[in-house]
Amino acid sequence: MKAIFENVRILSLAEQYPGPYATMLLADLGADVILVERPKGGDPARAYPPFFCALARNKRSVCVDLKSNEGRDQLLALAATADAVLEGFRPGTMDRLGVGYEAMKAVNERLIYVSISGFGQAGPYRDRTAHDLSYLAFAGHLFDRATGTRTDFPDVSYGDLSSAMFAAFSIASALFGRERTGRGTEIDISMTDGLASWMSTYLAPAMDGKVPFEILGEPAYGIFDVKGGRRITLSIAHEDHFWRALCALLNMPDAAGLVQADRLRDRDLLRTRISKALSAHSLDHWQPLLDRHSIPWSPLNSLGDVIDDPHLRSRNLFRKIARADGTIESHVIQPVRFGAWSTDIRRPAPDLGEHSTEVFRDIGIGSRR
Structure with missing residues (x-):
């Protein structure tokens, strides 16, 4: 079976967790996801190989120095061939580097350009730094009806994952919209906006002065x-x-x-x-x-x-794949099953810059690994 996003190219400059999870979902559905990584060290998550590999399957990696003229030219050349770009830098960073939305739109009017940030591209807190726990606290996820706040918090990074899901959803939606209109678009993904959206059944009643629906107080x-x-x-x-x-x-x-x-x-x-x-x-x-x-x-x-668990085993949710050196990677596969479309794991997580030569050769420019 063919993959639903076959021949769709996505450039990912979003590191750590939200962007990589979003592009993993899309890569599993056939998108050609190219990790655009800094030459020295790449994605900081590479310092934790099991974490990085869990999110980097089905992707290719190129090295680009965005602080150099050559690197900016390489990225813009890639953007001219891409369907979507996903970046996760602080607001304004890509513009300062000369590779923001307007610069990329100039070479590709149909481009879908997605930015993930903690508080969004505009607003009083757009430059505030934080990690997942702080986003959860800000969006009301750590409130307690009895005491006002909670001292415990989840191990799972819900802010990262919710923004990843919104990013993947937005790219898929924009690709559909482009098929109908021919237009690309800029997309602003705020982690705190997403978490606030997940609190809709609490926040909407609170705005109307009503008591939110009670679940946690049930004795069972x-x-x-x-x-x-x-x-x-x-x-x-x-x-x-x-x-x-x-x-x-x-x-x-x-x-x-x-x-x-x-x-x-x-x-x-x-x-x-x-x-x-x-x-x-x-x-x-x-x-x-x-x-x-x-x-x-x-x-x-x-x-x-x-x-x-025998149920998850029966669902074939876990998969092992071999790397070129013979080592084995374990993966939790794409959870969405399509009857008509493939969601296979086609390649293991890439080494840093592993595909620089082939990717840049294919678009007719040189590269430095």
Whole structure:
């Protein structure tokens, strides 16, 4: 099968996490993603090879010194052949280097030019520096309804990943729009804007002076210990029928008729009863019973548990590919499955500048690796 973005060329100057994840998704769908890397060291994520390789499959790498006239000429020559450019520098950096949107549009009017930054290309905070935790805090993800703020925070970099998804979505959308209109476009991806969008169901009611929808206060929405040292999650958010099924399973008939308002009122007592009941038996005991009663739940898995899970194995989610030197890379494959389009892993993560000669030769200019 052909790939949906076959013959689409994307230049990626976005380093670390958001841009690389976005372009990995597009490369899996067939796009020719060319990493435009600095000659000395390349993407800083190369200092952590397992991290870099997890995101760099299906891509090629060229080295370009953007601080030199030759490098600027090389990038503009590449831009003339590209469908999209993705950059992740601080706002204004690409313009100062002479390779911003207007410079690239001058050589390619159909170009889709995407910028990812923490606070966007305009606004009072556009030059503020931060990393994922600070973006989460800024966009309200660390608020707590009871205390105002939380002291814990997720290990997963949601700001990076949400902006990556918005970037991939925007490129795909702009490619579709260009097919209809013939026009390229400039796209501004703000990590904090994206995280605020993810908070829509909290922020929209707050703007109207209303109380956001309650989930976390439900007594059967949380993490619970079971016998033997394992932990499980229950995720009964608001559905009375799931609550009734849980009460039947845990021998709590007196609580089965409680509606959400009652459950929220008595949450501490009910959570204590649930915890005591679940701790009496092991995961092996509860797993078939929770499934049989159609109760929303999951084991709290370690990374090893995820890798070994029979369901994910049956989905063929994990793949190993060999590099030219015989070493093996492991990958989590493209999660979106198309019946009519290929999403194969075609090549492992590239060495720094591995494809400089072939890429620049193909567009008729010289290169320095």
